[in-house]
Amino acid sequence: MPDLTADLAGIRSPNPFWLASGPPTNSEYQIARAFDAGWGGAVWKTVGEPIVNVSSRYSSLDIGTRRMMGFNNIELITDRTVEDNLREVASIKRRYPDHAVIVSLMVEPKRETWHEFVKMSEDTGADGLELNFGCPHGMSERGMGSSVGQVPEYTKMITSWVKEVARTPVIVKLTPNITDITFAARAAYEGGADAVSLINTINSITGIDLDTFVPRPAVAGKSSHGGYCGPAVKPIALHMVSAIAADEGAPIPISGIGGIERWDDAAEFILLGASNVQVCTAAMHYGFRIVEELRSGLSTWMEEKGFETLDDFRGRSVNAVTDWGNLDLSYKIVASIDWKKCINCKLCYIACEDGAHQSIELVRRRGEMIPSIKQDDCVGCNLCSLVCPVDDCIHMVERDPGRGDTWKSRVSAGKA
Amino acid sequence: MKRRNLAVRLTPKEWKARWKEIHPPLTAAEALVEANRCLYCYEAPCIGECPTHIDIPSFIRKIALGDLRGAARTILSENPLGGSCARVCPTETLCEGACVYNRWGREPIRIGLLQRRAIDHVFDERYEPIPAQEREDGAARVAVIGAGPAGLSCAAVLARLGHAVTVYDGRKSAGGLNRHAIALYKATPKYIDREVAAIRKLGVNIRREVKVGRKPSVADLLEKYDAVFLGPGLGEETRLNIPGENLKGVSAALDFLDELHNREVEKIRVGKRVAVIGCGNTAIDAARAAKRLGAEEVIVLYRRTRGEMPAYNHEYEGALAEGIEFRWLVAPVRLLGRAFVTGARCVSMKLGARDRSGRPRPVPVRGSEHTIACDQVIYSIGQRSDIRFLSTIEGLKTDRHGRVVVKGETMETSVPRLFAGGDCVNGGKEVVNAVQDGKVAARSIHTLIGGSKEASHA
Known part of the structure; x- marks a missing residue:
């Protein structure tokens, strides 16, 4: 069996699956259940001066019969006292010494206050700290959360305050509500952070109740923009993780977060350079038990690929992401339909006809009209293969392996 | 005790238990799941197989998107009797038979039940999706x-x-x-x-x-x-034109079914052993009805074989599953009895050369006469x-x-x-x-x- 042990900036955990800071990590009771279920670590629900929450806090984007494809919350940090939280952190760490327990912090932007919270948190025996510079709702109106993460100078400053006293690794949690994530990552790195975690939630309005005309979640007839997460945000998170992993200006370990609910999601984050992953929405949807399938699936895949440790494949896809200008313009693929598998739904035909390059025609075969690729017209865009409901029915076949003819090479040769 | 003709009669309670809907409606949640399964094919084959050419992918997508009125409008614009067709259409051989899922080795979309869901919805809320246009002077x-x-x-x-x-x-x-x-x-x-x-x-x-x-x-x-x-x-139903067909207990399938539709439950009686002559869909309807009415045995007699029967295969399978017996290559030559029918004198057949309908003509087998005892005969050999x-x-x-x-x-x-x-x-x-x-x-x-x-x- 492959070894799933993970190491993020020196914080070791029996597997790379951590619970992200959020409602599932609100108490010792929950985290004990999670560790018993098999989670490798947990980032405590953000500790700070206790707040008062609103009633009605979540809303979701459902697609077809799939619930919570996207998930939105307007809940703030912990509403429990600092003392209660930290006492339970200490207790859980004593009970589960081999699991990673991280204290997430969000404090008013004062150096002394940060020092005080760092010391209190580390006194619990926790394995590290995560600075919540990410929440886009509520706390940001009070000068905390994403209002720090959106300004690299603040990020760097507060990180350096924390590092002045911290003895355990410091993870800075980044907000995606910015234009270029590498600026935020560099700021954290320059402030002395030991790792970054991302992404926090994305500003969102998930939808509007068409009877009341009030967006969800509604609080006494009004709503507020919330933090968006769940499977729908994974592609955004993967891009940001890969951007930091490839950035020489911030050579820093990464904890990947954003829409992870399957083992293959986790594998993708790790391939793009993450040292571990954090999960929240999926645990809120299905409960802590999902870690069983996460661990099993990742382990099976590693076994099949011959990977013994996470390091065997970590970052392996980072270099496969490049600028568009480095892509080979002479490389050519075309679609090919396997008529033995085709069920003749014609979704490929209408998609190409209306949405792409009119490269599929309907031809008569055995008494019916079926889709056929116009090979000379096909630009190899993939659309037909994406809409086809049948697995392995439409293949993209290589026509020209490419000759290294990139836009950048054309520019440098003065031919662009 | 003297044996009584048409001795079997159901109590209202038994009736209720035996005459449940064969395809109960989908719940709102089931309909949503089913509608979401639809691939929304382009030039969908289901439309082509529907004699009224309802835009099936469109009405199903409307259901999936919560627009049941719009779905009903799409259905009714091509099929004003969309509600009864949703119930009585042989969807197995029409729209659902054409569903691309069949080729994929998956259960086809339950188009009939989805159609019913949309129409029942507007019926229940008393909404008319396509109101009549105002009558103008030029109206015919x-x-x-x-x-x-x-x-x-x-x-x-x-x-x-x-x-x-x-x-x-x-x-x-x-x-x-x-x-x-x-x-x-x-x-x-x-x-x-x-x-x-x-x-x-x-x-x-x-x-x-x-x-x-x-x-x-x-x-x-x-x-x-x-x-x-x-x-x-x-x-009217074609008569058998054999001796004994005026005996009590002998009726045309359509008359038998008509009684079922228009008489109080308590008054409807059926024989213990019912012979149904003919193997079209009406014959099978009558046979399945007789069985539901409490007949102990129902035997369908057909002069050709299963291969030639006019009934849909799914109807035949349904009847078989309900315990109805089929006897192929048998034709009645005389119905027996004094006042009430007591049996059918039958002859065995074999298949001969093809006739004008293109089906092999049944030919009587010499010396094969035999009697099938029964206390009711229902015939359906065509209208x-x-x-x-x-x-x-x-x-x-x-x-x-x-x-x-x-x-x-x-x-x-x-x-x-x-x-x-x-x-x-x-x-x-x-x-x-x-x-x-x-x-x-x-x-x-x-x-x-x-x-x-x-x-x-x-």
Whole structure:
């Protein structure tokens, strides 16, 4: 069996699956259940001066019969006292010494206050700290959360305050509500952070109740923009993780977060350079038990690929992401339909006809009209293969392996 | 104790337990899941297999998106009897049989039940998705003969287009075979009455217990109306023409089913051992009904084999699963009994050369006579054209089977301003085929007669 042990900036955990800071990590009771279920670590629900929450806090984007494809919350940090939280952190760490327990912090932007919270948190025996510079709702109106993460100078400053006293690794949690994530990552790195975690939630309005005309979640007839997460945000998170992993200006370990609910999601984050992953929405949807399938699936895949440790494949896809200008313009693929598998739904035909390059025609075969690729017209865009409901029915076949003819090479040769 | 004819009778409680719907409706949640399974094929084969060409992917997507009224509108715009078709259509061989999922080795989309979901929804909320247009001066006045599926479809489409429609029907209640013969586990008379009521609400005037023939004659109607649609269906069930067929306990399947639809439950009796003669869909309906009514044994006798039976395979399978026995290559030659039938004298058959229908002709096997004991005989060996009525219409062209000849694209008969559709034209097909005929006729009446009036009006 492959070894799933993970190491993020020196914080070791029996597997790379951590619970992200959020409602599932609100108490010792929950985290004990999670560790018993098999989670490798947990980032405590953000500790700070206790707040008062609103009633009605979540809303979701459902697609077809799939619930919570996207998930939105307007809940703030912990509403429990600092003392209660930290006492339970200490207790859980004593009970589960081999699991990673991280204290997430969000404090008013004062150096002394940060020092005080760092010391209190580390006194619990926790394995590290995560600075919540990410929440886009509520706390940001009070000068905390994403209002720090959106300004690299603040990020760097507060990180350096924390590092002045911290003895355990410091993870800075980044907000995606910015234009270029590498600026935020560099700021954290320059402030002395030991790792970054991302992404926090994305500003969102998930939808509007068409009877009341009030967006969800509604609080006494009004709503507020919330933090968006769940499977729908994974592609955004993967891009940001890969951007930091490839950035020489911030050579820093990464904890990947954003829409992870399957083992293959986790594998993708790790391939793009993450040292571990954090999960929240999926645990809120299905409960802590999902870690069983996460661990099993990742382990099976590693076994099949011959990977013994996470390091065997970590970052392996980072270099496969490049600028568009480095892509080979002479490389050519075309679609090919396997008529033995085709069920003749014609979704490929209408998609190409209306949405792409009119490269599929309907031809008569055995008494019916079926889709056929116009090979000379096909630009190899993939659309037909994406809409086809049948697995392995439409293949993209290589026509020209490419000759290294990139836009950048054309520019440098003065031919662009 | 003396053995009694038609000895079996169900209590109301037993009736309720035995006559459950064969395809119960989907719940809202089930419908949503099912609708979301639909691939939304382009040029979907299900549309092609639907005789009324309902835009099935569109109505299913509307259901998936929560727009049940829109779904019902899509259905009813092509099929005014979408509710009963959802219940009685042989979807297994039509839309659902064509679903691409079949090729994928997956269960096809349950199109019939989704259609029912949409139509039931608007019925329940008393919403009319396609209200009748206001009647203008140029509106045509149209008489429809027969309140069966063809006539009602024609009437509904015409009413929606703003024409004045009067439907004449000889029976006590409108609905035709839908009302009087459809298997009760598919559609109930109560439901058909509701559907008829919705069509009446469009402004259609239905005159029941008025049999067109002598008085009023079709000629009278053509004089009084701008156009007449002929949708009388077929005539009586073909008789067996064997000795003993007038014995008590012997009836035509349509009469047997009619009684089932129009009599109180407590009064309906059935034999203990019922022989059903013929193996079409009506015969199977009768056999399954007899079994549900409490008959201990039901035996279907057919003079050919399963390969040649006119019944749908899914109907046969359903009957088999309900314990109905099939005897192939058997034909009755005489029904036995004094007052009540006590058995059928039968002869075994073998298949001979192909006849004009293209099927092998059954040939009696010499010396094979045998008796099948039974205390009820129900026969269904085909319905003939109602020649007696059709011959009252001067100038009406019929083919050698007595079917009314029409121009397919307009449903015009050889008589000017007289249109026809349904079983009297096709010789006996599905409800949905009759609905299509009625719709096509209505649209051509609108174009040829109503439309020209409208044009002059404008």
